[in-house]
Amino acid sequence: MSVSIGQPVADFSAEATNDTAVALSQLKGQQVVIYFYPKDSTPGCTTEGGDFRDNKAAFDDANTLIFGVSRDGMRAHENFKAKQAFNFELISDPDESLCRQFDVIKLKKLYGKEHLGIERSTFLIDKDGKLAREWRGVKVPGHVDEVLEAARELAAQSR
Template identity: 55%
Template sequence: MTTVTLQQIVPDFELPSTGDKTIRLSELRGKNVLIYFYPKDNTPGCTLEGQNFRDHIETFNQHNTVIFGVSKDSLRAHENFKEKQQFPFDLLSDVDETVCQLFGVMQMKKNYGREYMGIVRSTFLIDSEGKLINEWRNVKVKQHIDEVLAAIKSL
């Protein structure tokens, strides 16, 4: 499978979403789309990252940008996480890693000496025509929101 490339149209995909929806990328044309991939619901870094996006939702709305968080967690786990954190955006479930592979975010990780395949925290900005215009890989949560907001404001 090919992976996304900067300045190229992102191949269409669809994933199940919180709110009992299915999100299809091609149906979002006309809006900018921010997709952030994160390892696991209800973990400290993932919670902070989602809260940062939540707390700046007005800026994203003003710049015609919708946000989606993606992990391999189940829709049930996503629904609980979204409700608990009051996220004003949907979380997408990619249990079979199809979209994770498309964006190249599945990599070998190490935790307490154990190696495993997992999602590397990454964010992608797709413009209103469906073209990938920005990517942030191996994201450090604390300064990440500032980088993303600067990119959104420059659209």
């Protein structure tokens, strides 16, 4: 079961940093960015998280919440969030239920070996809980600017 543009995103409930439980159904009325990244404390994931952190005020102005998701456990998430001073929550998805819902688990190659891992992907959900935009196979440089622009356009349309 994957998500598609213009369709409602199935409700989910997940554990996040700061002892937060995130349920999509409780976020109605706000836009939501969910970005999936491979692993805490790795260079690309640190850069991407930092870009979201540095633009959080602009996302707030566009009525948009940010959540990062990986398969890492809560301890790794809390450390990563604290070390990078992230001003948004990280969702832990060790059983890959959220990853499967958004179809981001892909066969990847590392040093000639194949393994299943998270394909860097971002999803923008509108204030009614429908998928507005998706970015798959993301390259980090400039990505957050593109997501922010889409969030601003979406917010302007719903005013």
